Amino acid sequence: MDIALAPEDIAFQEEARAWLMANKPTEPRPIDGKDAAAFDRAWQRTLFDGGWAGVHWPRQFGGRGLSGFHQAIWYEELARTGAPPYNNATFIALMHAGPTLIQCGSDAQKADHLPRILKGDSLWSQGFSEPGAGSDLANISTTGEIDGDHLVVNGQKMWTSIGLYSDYQELLVRVEPGSKRHHGLAWLICDMRTPGIEVRPIKIMTNENAVNMVYYDNVRIPLSNMVGKIGEGWKVAMSTLSFERGTGFIGDQLALLERVEAVIAMARKTRLETGRLAIEDDDIAYRLGRIKAETVAIRAMTLSTISEIERRGAPGAEASIMKLLMTTTYKALSEVAAEVMGWSFFEYGDHRSTNPWTYHFLYSWVLTIAGGSSEIQREIIADRILNLPRAR
Incomplete structure (x- = not known):
């Protein structure tokens, strides 16, 4: 894959940069809650009206129909211009649910949901993990019992991002009584306004109510909301997770280089307690150099992954390598940034707008779990890529 920018790519980059500089919000994103969700909906609508929603989505589904390489350029320009990042309340709708429906959904499901996702009219959450089935997703026990033309769902989900403010949920349930592991599952479109759903927020270490517990008490979901057939839920869920790990974190991967340069700039003007500039400290300089080299490599590997996705139509197991490296x-x-900042690192307040580097440090721990823990990514790499014996 040639990663040099062709003239038409440069033109796209300049167009994206100019539009973002002219249209990005002038006010900071609210700290949390309904106001933050409303901000994200409004920004997504601005993107849609400007023709920038779904850069890589096919034209027939409302996107621009451009290449994954153009999507990467777009993500880099988001980071470069300081525009709101993609990993906000619209993330699951745009990066999980939408691509899954494009690949696995019926024509009616696509027509109903894809336009609203692109416009920011519907936010989605993910109902996969459970108290006894997080990293071991195949162990889920939430059930869906067929009753006429509905499924009656009972059970509990946890770590449900955006659950409190979502309109719909990608919900994985066990529909075949007595089934085990990967068999007998269904991937459902769950309207979060349906009676019997209770959402309880969980505050994470960044001081945000970003995840939730969700309880289902005889929740009736139409069978027409099932994506795929009865018993094929695991296959559809693997499509969702491949998008999450393969393309969902591409924006974070490409934004890393901007953050590295920002920490290097900070190290060049910040003095340590010894009186020396942080960049003059051999250990800090070495670590920043190594991190920058790794970040440049991650960018190259990300673009290579995008090329593979273009060729195969969907991410593969290699996505776990990128997730783990990122x-x-x-x-x-984030750890080096904390050392450079010294005591000012602890001046966090209550959100990233007060001190973004402390936020990044805290959120880096969240990322070791989100989208599949680092341990699970290593298992996938060992099993599906290196063909090593499975862990016992």
């Missing part, structure tokens, strides 16, 4: 490098960068 997580470990992001965490290492």
Whole structure:
């Protein structure tokens, strides 16, 4: 894959940069809650009206129909211009649910949901993990019992991002009595306004109500909301997770380089307690150099992954390599930033707008779990890529 920008790519980059500089919000994103969700909906609508929603989505589904390489350029320009990042309340709708429906949904499901996702009219959450089935997703026990033309769902989900403010949910349930592991599951479109759903927020270490517990008490979901057939839920869920790990974190991967340069700039003007500039400290300089090299490599690998996705139509197991590398490098960068900042690192307040570097440090720990823990990513790499014996 030739990663040099062709003239038409440069033109796209300049167009994206100019539009973002002219249209990005002038006010900071609210700290949390309904106001933050409303901000994200409004920004997504601005993107849609400007023709920038779904850069990589096919034209027949409302996108621009451009290449994954153009999507990567777009993500880099989001980071470069300081525009709101993609990983907000619209993330699951745009990066999980939408691509899954495009690949696995019926024509009616696509027509109903895809336009609203692109416009920011519907936010989605993910109902996969459970108290006894997080990293071991195949162990889910939430059930869906067929009753006429509905499924009656009972059970509990946890770590449900955006659950409190979502309109719909990608919900994985067990529909075949007595089934085990990957068999007998269904992937459902769950309207979060349906009676019998209770959402309880969980505050995470960044001081945000970003995840939730969700309880289902005889929740009736139409069978027409099932994506795929009865018993094929695991296959559809793997499509969802491949998008999450393969394309969902591409924006974070490409934004890393901007953050590395920002920490290097901070190290060049910040003095340590010894009186020396942080960049003059051999250990800090070495670690920043290594992190920058790793970040440049991650960018190259990300673009290579995009090329593979273009060829195959969907991410593969290699996505776990990128997820793991991005997580470990992001965490290492946040730790160096903390050393450079010294005591000012602890002036966090209550959100990223007060001190973004402390937020990045805290969020780097969240990323070791979100989208599949680092341990699970290593298992996938060992099993599906390296063909090593499975862990017992």
